Amino acid sequence: MAAAAPPKPAKRSPGRPRDKSREKAILQQTLAILGEVGFVGLTVDAVAARAKASKATIYRRWSTKEELAIAAFDLLPELELDETGNLEDDIVGYIAQYGGVLRTTPLRSVLPSLVAEAMHNRDLSDKLHQTVARRRRPGVRLIEHAVERGELPAGTDAEQAHELFIGPMLNRSFFDHERFSIDDFRTMARVVIAGLRAIKPSTGAG
Amino acid sequence: MAAAAPPKPAKRSPGRPRDKSREKAILQQTLAILGEVGFVGLTVDAVAARAKASKATIYRRWSTKEELAIAAFDLLPELELDETGNLEDDIVGYIAQYGGVLRTTPLRSVLPSLVAEAMHNRDLSDKLHQTVARRRRPGVRLIEHAVERGELPAGTDAEQAHELFIGPMLNRSFFDHERFSIDDFRTMARVVIAGLRAIKPSTGAG
Amino acid sequence: MAAAAPPKPAKRSPGRPRDKSREKAILQQTLAILGEVGFVGLTVDAVAARAKASKATIYRRWSTKEELAIAAFDLLPELELDETGNLEDDIVGYIAQYGGVLRTTPLRSVLPSLVAEAMHNRDLSDKLHQTVARRRRPGVRLIEHAVERGELPAGTDAEQAHELFIGPMLNRSFFDHERFSIDDFRTMARVVIAGLRAIKPSTGAG
Amino acid sequence: MAAAAPPKPAKRSPGRPRDKSREKAILQQTLAILGEVGFVGLTVDAVAARAKASKATIYRRWSTKEELAIAAFDLLPELELDETGNLEDDIVGYIAQYGGVLRTTPLRSVLPSLVAEAMHNRDLSDKLHQTVARRRRPGVRLIEHAVERGELPAGTDAEQAHELFIGPMLNRSFFDHERFSIDDFRTMARVVIAGLRAIKPSTGAG
DNA sequence: TCGTAAGCGAGACGGTACGTCGAGTCTTGCT
DNA sequence: AGCAAGACTCGACGTACCGTCTCGCTTACGA
Numbered sequence: 026m027a028a029a030a031p032p033k034p035a036k037r038s039p040g041r042p043r044d045k046s047r048e049k050a051i052l053q054q055t056l057a058i059l060g061e062v063g064f065v066g067l068t069v070d071a072v073a074a075r076a077k078a079s080k081a082t083i084y085r086r087w088s089t090k091e092e093l094a095i096a097a098f099d100l101l102p103e104l105e106l107d108e109t110g111n112l113e114d115d116i117v118g119y120i121a122q123y124g125g126v127l128r129t130t131p132l133r134s135v136l137p138s139l140v141a142e143a144m145h146n147r148d149l150s151d152k153l154h155q156t157v158a159r160r161r162r163p164g165v166r167l168i169e170h171a172v173e174r175g176e177l178p179a180g181t182d183a184e185q186a187h188e189l190f191i192g193p194m195l196n197r198s199f200f201d202h203e204r205f206s207i208d209d210f211r212t213m214a215r216v217v218i219a220g221l222r223a224i225k226p227s228t229g230a231g
Numbered sequence: 232m233a234a235a236a237p238p239k240p241a242k243r244s245p246g247r248p249r250d251k252s253r254e255k256a257i258l259q260q261t262l263a264i265l266g267e268v269g270f271v272g273l274t275v276d277a278v279a280a281r282a283k284a285s286k287a288t289i290y291r292r293w294s295t296k297e298e299l300a301i302a303a304f305d306l307l308p309e310l311e312l313d314e315t316g317n318l319e320d321d322i323v324g325y326i327a328q329y330g331g332v333l334r335t336t337p338l339r340s341v342l343p344s345l346v347a348e349a350m351h352n353r354d355l356s357d358k359l360h361q362t363v364a365r366r367r368r369p370g371v372r373l374i375e376h377a378v379e380r381g382e383l384p385a386g387t388d389a390e391q392a393h394e395l396f397i398g399p400m401l402n403r404s405f406f407d408h409e410r411f412s413i414d415d416f417r418t419m420a421r422v423v424i425a426g427l428r429a430i431k432p433s434t435g436a437g
Numbered sequence: 438m439a440a441a442a443p444p445k446p447a448k449r450s451p452g453r454p455r456d457k458s459r460e461k462a463i464l465q466q467t468l469a470i471l472g473e474v475g476f477v478g479l480t481v482d483a484v485a486a487r488a489k490a491s492k493a494t495i496y497r498r499w500s501t502k503e504e505l506a507i508a509a510f511d512l513l514p515e516l517e518l519d520e521t522g523n524l525e526d527d528i529v530g531y532i533a534q535y536g537g538v539l540r541t542t543p544l545r546s547v548l549p550s551l552v553a554e555a556m557h558n559r560d561l562s563d564k565l566h567q568t569v570a571r572r573r574r575p576g577v578r579l580i581e582h583a584v585e586r587g588e589l590p591a592g593t594d595a596e597q598a599h600e601l602f603i604g605p606m607l608n609r610s611f612f613d614h615e616r617f618s619i620d621d622f623r624t625m626a627r628v629v630i631a632g633l634r635a636i637k638p639s640t641g642a643g
Numbered sequence: 644m645a646a647a648a649p650p651k652p653a654k655r656s657p658g659r660p661r662d663k664s665r666e667k668a669i670l671q672q673t674l675a676i677l678g679e680v681g682f683v684g685l686t687v688d689a690v691a692a693r694a695k696a697s698k699a700t701i702y703r704r705w706s707t708k709e710e711l712a713i714a715a716f717d718l719l720p721e722l723e724l725d726e727t728g729n730l731e732d733d734i735v736g737y738i739a740q741y742g743g744v745l746r747t748t749p750l751r752s753v754l755p756s757l758v759a760e761a762m763h764n765r766d767l768s769d770k771l772h773q774t775v776a777r778r779r780r781p782g783v784r785l786i787e788h789a790v791e792r793g794e795l796p797a798g799t800d801a802e803q804a805h806e807l808f809i810g811p812m813l814n815r816s817f818f819d820h821e822r823f824s825i826d827d828f829r830t831m832a833r834v835v836i837a838g839l840r841a842i843k844p845s846t847g848a849g
Numbered sequence: 850t851c852g853t854a855a856g857c858g859a860g861a862c863g864g865t866a867c868g869t870c871g872a873g874t875c876t877t878g879c880t
Numbered sequence: 881a882g883c884a885a886g887a888c889t890c891g892a893c894g895t896a897c898c899g900t901c902t903c904g905c906t907t908a909c910g911a
Binding site: 062134145185188189192193195196212217 | 271341343346351359388391397399419421423426427430
């Protein structure tokens with residue numbers, strides 16, 4: 026009974042450590058349910074039941090349904106773009122892939138719900154902003170590369186340019202999903218690229 | 232085709248007719264509550280209490296919270312634009328006004344909620360689409376007028392052009408509301424206008 | 438224009454007179470519904486729908502559901518007893534007939550509901566008391582006749598004696614309906630009759 | 644047949660056990676409210692509010708208002724009779740006590756409501772029957788003792804005799820509560836006792 | 850023959866309670 | 881401590897019924 030204290034620095038808090046595998050099961054089921062019934066139809070009870078987890082275990086990790094939903098999206102693979110060296114093609118590829126995720130995962134139906142909730146919830150708003158920004162990083166990079174290649178004028182604001190490409194896609198996805206059309210997005214991308222080339226950034230006369 | 236409308240006696244259905252004033256009171260309170268606590272915080276009980284209406288009276292007219300919310304937005308005034316004859320200024324004015332409504336009315340927080348619900352609900356989706364399209368009509372008209380004036384090439388697709396202007400604004404409003412900036416929108420509008428001028432609409436030589 | 442006042446006292450109020458046939462239709466349907474689903478399941482809306490009457494027409498006559506139910510029982514035929522000259526047989530016949538009404542009409546299920554409501558409602562209580570007393574009149578009369586015939590001692594309190602006969606039947610009907618048994622009631626009646634004969638009413642020593 | 648009960652470990656079901664104190668609080672408040680406004684005025688919302696319980700907690704235990712009311716009566720103390728050795732006095736004491744409970748507790752107004760509901764509800768009917776039978780046990784015992792003492796003939800059916808005593812009291816309580824009179828019940832008890840003595844139970848010579 | 854006054858069917862209205870469901874918290878015994 | 885299970889409070893849901901209140905229409909009567 027007289028035990029010698031182990032040499033370990035014991036940076037660990039006492040008690041049983043959390044079971045990493047629970048995390049995965051919970052988020053997987055969350056994502057699955059989101060795909061089936063959307064965010065409004067998502068219930069924590071259902072997640073608990075299907076993941077064979079207790080609600081306490083879920084709430085120990087994420088304090089609200091919204092946080093749980095955001096966390097679930099970390100399971101989605103990041104966009105992987107292979108660049109062709111031609112901005113228009115790259116952008117269209119990016120939009121197509123982004124839109125594909127929106128169409129084939131629960132993301133499309135969940136995103137608006139999270140946006141809605143974020144309106145009154147600063148924490149959530151920050152978390153959502155970060156997650157979205159991270160997922161869009163590859164798209165912004167495309168534009169930066171085009172500037173480096175000289176396809177776009179030096180000094181072009183890549184983030185702003187990115188908004189010009191992604192904005193219309195967002196609009197279709199939210200308000201006019203049935204007319205989601207890659208051809209249209211190519212046409213619009215062409216316009217934006219032409220505009221970016223025609224306008225000298227930041228300079229006086231313009 | 233020019234048919235004289237017959238003086239229909241409009242055979243009234245029997246029974247006590249619905250009281251138009253209840254409709255108004257209900258929608259007004261709905262809008263007020265939306266402004267105070269957002270869509271998620273909206274409860275039919277609260278609307279009933281504040282409008283001195285019974286829940287039955289509400290549900291008789293709108294079968295869900297979502298329909299009620301959409302109906303309430305019909306109370307918002309339509310956008311009224313005075314055109315300057317210069318597309319850039321007109322677009323910036325339009326975006327500013329549209330964004331102003333988003334910022335000063337419950338619309339911003341309600342819209343995403345409705346979009347979310349519309350994902351699983353065809354009726355709501357249609358209703359939402361119509362309402363949004365109607366409210367955007369003045370913006371599309373700006374572009375049509377610019378084409379008529381020759382500021383934009385003949386054959387320009389006005390609806391598509393409209394998406395290029397409104398898309399980025401939506402993006403900011405939903406995902407980055409703190410950086411909502413008219414200056415940025417002017418910059419972006421300038422790019423789009425330049426692009427539209429540089430590109431000949433696909434109908435021509437190609 | 439100078440009209441001689443008609444000899445009639447003109448006891449009529451102005452306006453359209455009530456339609457007697459509505460009364461009948463309403464009460465009939467009330468009774469029918471009571472038989473199908475009991476008092477708790479009875480709704481004024483259902484009565485209105487099935488009698489093709491408006492609720493206003495119903496409430497103009499009876500101000501509550503309870504009054505309506507009581508009124509409906511006036512449609513039930515009064516008990517008609519043919520006396521044999523032998524009290525035991527007469528009482529058994531009376532109990533059998535009374536119990537038959539309880540078993541074959543909604544009365545059994547409605548009676549307790551009305552009693553319950555009458556506990557807090559003086560008007561209803563009085564009305565119920567009257568109705569019940571009236572329906573029991575023939576039973577009390579049987580006993581009075583037996584006294585006249587000398588089968589029971591002079592001075593016997595007929596109402597109290599009636600209670601001794603009807604009480605047990607009531608108890609079975611309310612709390613033990615499955616053991617409703619004419620044979621048992623005959624046995625009990627025999628006991629009561631013997632008791633009434635053995636006891637000299639009102640006298641000193643007893 | 645004489646089996647030794649095994650020392651069962653009583654395998655507890657998993658999860659948080661029900662809180663016995665909630666049960667008590669709920670039933671106490673139910674009884675209190677019944678006393679104040681009767682069965683018709685009883686609402687589950689009110690019980691929940693006053694017992695600081697959620698409606699879910701109530702409905703988890705009792706699925707209807709009726710079951711709740713019956714359960715509440717298990718809180719009423721059983722009748723405690725001290726026998727004098729004289730049947731008439733014992734019966735009058737019993738009736739007085741029974742009637743006292745009816746007058747001083749919500750039982751009187753609730754009983755008819757439960758009877759009414761039991762008419763269409765087998766489960767409730769059984770439960771009500773059991774509860775009533777249990778509460779009446781002491782009264783039946785009085786009669787059994789009188790038979791043992793020889794005050795009543797051997798072979799007397801105690802349950803049936805009990806009905807002769809209790810029936811008239813029920814009748815007064817339900818239909819003529821204002822004339823509830825112990826003196827009358829004594830008179831009637833005297834008649835019944837005399838009758839029971841005069842009649843030889845059917846088993847004998849007949 | 851008209852106007853007034855009421856009755857009528859239909860159904861909307863304010864209220865109030867229903868029984869259900871979900872979020873987030875708490876409490877068991879076991880690990 | 882963490883875990884599964886499940887009870888707990890709170891609060892909203894959408895439905896149903898009561899008793900009242902309009903509608904437009906239909907009788908009667910008395911001027």
